[in-house]
Amino acid sequence: MKHSPLSLALAAALTALAGCATPPSNPTAEVNLVALNDLHGNLEATRFTYAGVGDTAPRTVMAGGIDTLAGALAQWRREDGELLLVGAGDMVGASPALSAMWADEPTIAALDMLGLAVTSAGNHEFDGGRKELLRQQHGGCDSPRPEKACRYEARFGGAKFGYLAANVVDAQSGKTILPAYRILEAKGVKIAFIGTVLKGTTDVVAASGIAGLRFGDEADAVNRLLPELRAQGVGAFVVLIHEGGRTESEYNKQYCDNLEGDLVPVVQRLDPAIRLVISGHSHKGYLCKVGNTVVTQAQMGGHMLSRIRLVVDKATGNIVDVGARNVVIEQGAFPAEPKAAAYLAALRERSNRELARPVARIAVPAVTRGGDNADESALGNLVADAALMAGRPFGAQIGFMNRGGIRQNLETGAGNVVSKGQALATLPFGNTLVVMDLAGAQIRTLLEQQWVADKVKVRGLLQVSEGFTYKYDARKPEGARVSDISVGGVPLDDNAMYRVAANNFLAEGNDAFPEFAKGTNRAETGIPDFDSLTAYLVRREREGKPAGQAPAQPRIQRIQ
Numbered sequence: 001m002k003h004s005p006l007s008l009a010l011a012a013a014l015t016a017l018a019g020c021a022t023p024p025s026n027p028t029a030e031v032n033l034v035a036l037n038d039l040h041g042n043l044e045a046t047r048f049t050y051a052g053v054g055d056t057a058p059r060t061v062m063a064g065g066i067d068t069l070a071g072a073l074a075q076w077r078r079e080d081g082e083l084l085l086v087g088a089g090d091m092v093g094a095s096p097a098l099s100a101m102w103a104d105e106p107t108i109a110a111l112d113m114l115g116l117a118v119t120s121a122g123n124h125e126f127d128g129g130r131k132e133l134l135r136q137q138h139g140g141c142d143s144p145r146p147e148k149a150c151r152y153e154a155r156f157g158g159a160k161f162g163y164l165a166a167n168v169v170d171a172q173s174g175k176t177i178l179p180a181y182r183i184l185e186a187k188g189v190k191i192a193f194i195g196t197v198l199k200g201t202t203d204v205v206a207a208s209g210i211a212g213l214r215f216g217d218e219a220d221a222v223n224r225l226l227p228e229l230r231a232q233g234v235g236a237f238v239v240l241i242h243e244g245g246r247t248e249s250e251y252n253k254q255y256c257d258n259l260e261g262d263l264v265p266v267v268q269r270l271d272p273a274i275r276l277v278i279s280g281h282s283h284k285g286y287l288c289k290v291g292n293t294v295v296t297q298a299q300m301g302g303h304m305l306s307r308i309r310l311v312v313d314k315a316t317g318n319i320v321d322v323g324a325r326n327v328v329i330e331q332g333a334f335p336a337e338p339k340a341a342a343y344l345a346a347l348r349e350r351s352n353r354e355l356a357r358p359v360a361r362i363a364v365p366a367v368t369r370g371g372d373n374a375d376e377s378a379l380g381n382l383v384a385d386a387a388l389m390a391g392r393p394f395g396a397q398i399g400f401m402n403r404g405g406i407r408q409n410l411e412t413g414a415g416n417v418v419s420k421g422q423a424l425a426t427l428p429f430g431n432t433l434v435v436m437d438l439a440g441a442q443i444r445t446l447l448e449q450q451w452v453a454d455k456v457k458v459r460g461l462l463q464v465s466e467g468f469t470y471k472y473d474a475r476k477p478e479g480a481r482v483s484d485i486s487v488g489g490v491p492l493d494d495n496a497m498y499r500v501a502a503n504n505f506l507a508e509g510n511d512a513f514p515e516f517a518k519g520t521n522r523a524e525t526g527i528p529d530f531d532s533l534t535a536y537l538v539r540r541e542r543e544g545k546p547a548g549q550a551p552a553q554p555r556i557q558r559i560q
Contacts, residue, residue, distance in 0.1 A: 027315065029187035033082045033238070033308040034073065036116070037088035037280030038300035039093025040124065041107040043344060048303040050285070051512050052252045057104060062331045064302030066110045067344050070337030072305060072329055073114060082186040085116050086193055087161075088280035088297070089242030093138065094407050097355050097424035098347060104150035106347050106490030108136055108159045113340055114202025116161040116184045120195030122242040125163065127429060129209020130177060137163050137178070144209075145430060152350075164195025164240060165319055167221035171214050180225055182235055189312045191236040192229045194222050198243040198262070198281060204404075206431075207517075218243060219269035226271055235317025236310065237274045241266065244282025244297060251299065251326050259288040259295060267293055275319040276308065287324050294322040304328055315321040355421030360537035362548040367410040369403070375558060377403075378474075378550040379410055379426070380463030381532060385547075387433055388465040390532035391501030392433040394523040397487060398443070399465030400502045402511050405429060406527070416546075423534050431503035433527045436519030441494040442483075446515040447472075447482045455512050462513075464555050465501075473559040483559075503529050 045065035051058040056398040077083050091111055092104035099107045111119075125133050128144050135143055139158030143149035150156050166180035181194040196218040202210065222239055229237065245263040249256035267277055267290040277295045287306075298304035304326050311321035367379045383406055388399030408425045412418050438446070448468060450456050464470075470485040485492035500515060504524075509517030540547040 022118070027313065028320065029189050029312045029314055030448055031186045031189065031191065031310040031312060032076070032083045033090065033310065034076065034083060034085045034298060035278045035298055035304075035306040035308060036069075036085065036091075036119075036302070037242075037278070037298055038090040038122070039092075039111075039302050040090055040284055040300060041092050041099030041104050042301040043098055043107060043110055043347065044096070045400055046301055046303070048299075048301070048328070050251060050299075050303075050328060053250045055250075057130060061328070063304075063329050065329075065344070066114065066302070066333065067331050067336035067341040068331050068334050069302050069305070070340035071334035072327070074337050075334060076307070077115075083112060083481075084184055084186055084191075086238070086240060086278065087111075087116055087119025088240045088278045089120045089122025089195075089197060090124045090280055091116075091119055091122070092302075093122070093127045094428055097421040098351050098426070100150060100424060100428040100430075101351060101354065102152040103132075103143060103145045104136070104446055105149070105152050105156050110340070110343065112160045113343065117184060118164055118193050118195065118240070120240040120242050120280070121163050121165040121168070121178060121197045121259060123197060123201040123204050126201060126205045126210055129206070130213060131209070131306065133163070134177070148430075149527075152347075155233055164193065165197055165224060166194055167196045167199060167216040167218050168216065169214050169216065171212050177213065180221070183229070183232065187312070189236060189314060190227075190232075190234045190319060191238060191310070192234045193238050193240055194225055195240045196242070196396045198222055198241075200262075203510065203512050206505045206510060208485050208504070218266045223269075224272050224275070226273065227464050233317065236312050236319045237271075238310075239270065239274055239277045241277060242280045244279050244284060245286070245288070245295070246282055246284055247286050247288060249286060249288070251304065252287065253467075254287050254325065255294065256286060256288040259286065259290060263295070264290055267291070267295055273318065276322050278308075280304065283328050287326060294324055296324050296326070349519075352421075355419060355424070357420045357532045359420055359423055360541040360546065362410070362412060362416050362537060362541075363546040364548040365412055365416055367548045369409055375461050375556040376463060376554060378548065379406055381466070381551060381555065382410070382527070382547055383427070384463045384465040386532045386536035387501045387503070387529065389536050389539070391435045391499070391525065392451045394501070395499040396435045396501040397498050398468050398500045400506060401463040401502070402436075402506055403460035403463060405431065405503060405505060406513065410548075418537060420534070423537070424530055427530045427533055429505070429529075431505050431529045433501055433525045433529060433532060434504050434507035435499055435523040435525060436503045436507065436516075437497050437521040438500050438515070438519050439494065440492045440496050440498060442515050442518060443492060443498060443500070444482060444485060444494065446513060447485070448479050449513050449515055451478055451481055452512060459511055461556060466551070466555075469555050469557070471557045471559055487488065
């Protein structure tokens with residue numbers, strides 16, 4: 001069959017047009033996130049033991065450190081220049097001395113260096129109260145820790161990243177004290193990051209610092225924001241929550257379905273449009289699913305980072321798929337980023353001169369928080385004894401200490417000598433001692449409160465000072481478990497008054513010990529618990545009886 005010149009020309013033109021046609025655009029966008037939680041001011045690498053899927057035995061490595069974290073992020077940003085780094089709280093607080101001695105200002109600067117965009121506030125961000133949290137965000141030197149604030153640099157400008165807390169409101173105004181969310185854009189799509197802190201923050205921080213604040217339900221705070229966000233054209237939502245869970249699954253299992261803990265009912269009540277929850281607080285590494293929602297956590301201390309991929313429908317703005325994996329940030333696996341490494345070296349050099357100062361020699365290479373007797377520890381005894389000694393000029397007869405306030409073992413250097421930095425790592429919170437009157441009956445009630453709502457499993461028993469002993473039987477009903485209480489070898493008199501020393505956190509009734517708040521004739525000593533500890537170590541060495549040995553007889557005796 002013959003074709004006319006006109007038909008041939010038309011066919012050629014149509015073929016050419018077909019070759020120039022624009023291929024259909026990708027209907028989705030892939031957004032890469034990296035998540036960090038519970039850094040706790042760990043600017044240096046620390047020892048980390050872990051086992052993943054398929055591992056036959058745990059591995060122990062040095063992991064974290066801002067130099068290595070920055071190196072990993074630099075590598076991943078070369079793969080995706082629009083990568084977003086986000087956090088789930090407790091970036092500061094309960095920090096090693098390298099950060100704590102400078103009011104955590106070096107950690108704020110390091111997080112800015114890492115390119116952190118936003119993070120939820122954690123309970124430890126409230127350790128210094130509302131005032132200090134807002135100073136960390138906005139800068140300035142007016143701090144409840146004047147001996148530490150603006151000492152590393154004369155001017156502290158505050159964080160460039162944003163703290164979020166959708167469920168923390170001023171009781172008088174009803175307004176949040178921090179932004180509830182921040183909308184970020186990557187790959188042409190908008191993503192709303194909504195931040196919350198555990199509603200139980202009131203139980204774990206000093207009441208005086210958060211007076212006038214309400215910590216509301218996390219799920220309610222998140223869900224009520226979605227209409228407002230949708231009105232701004234946002235369809236992708238990520239929750240950054242400082243509340244955690246636990247699982248027997250490995251840190252890198254994709255995806256566990258056995259997550260437990262306080263976080264789970266919160267996630268179950270979230271709007272189904274929320275496909276990703278980045279969590280913290282429980283210091284666990286996991287990648288789990290609760291219903292259709294992926295829930296991640298990257299352990300703590302910078303040991304891990306969570307790498308997360310969001311697939312977003314460009315037309316609707318909704319998240320249609322989530323992928324996640326946890327990566328151990330082992331030293332040597334990523335080259336140290338030069339700027340971060342130089343910052344860390346300068347910080348070490350300046351800090352170590354002060355932190356290396358010897359305090360006292362003790363009896364053993366280390367005094368530990370744990371031990372065969374889970375009810376008390378050698379270090380718990382030591383810290384309670386130190387509180388009692390510091391409180392004696394105010395009439396103290398008994399010293400109490402909460403286990404959660406003892407952050408690390410008391411380590412030593414050569415010759416079993418404790419340095420200032422090692423002592424500060426043990427008691428980093430900057431609490432001060434309060435001495436008060438409590439009746440014998442109140443002390444009995446206080447001891448019984450250790451088992452209320454089974455909280456003893458989480459917080460452990462109070463640590464008690466020399467000369468104070470008691471027995472307990474956990475098989476008996478709540479409120480009737482304690483017996484044979486003795487002070488200085490004399491049975492407790494319910495009607496007598498006793499002088500009790502405790503840190504201000506406990507003295508205000510925190511950690512679910514409301515009986516402490518009922519103490520009268522209070523002496524606000526102003527003595528930091530760190531100072532009481534170092535003074536006690538020095539005194540024991542001078543007396544020729546170095547501290548650190550466990551008592552011959554337990555102070556707390558469990559009746560089996």
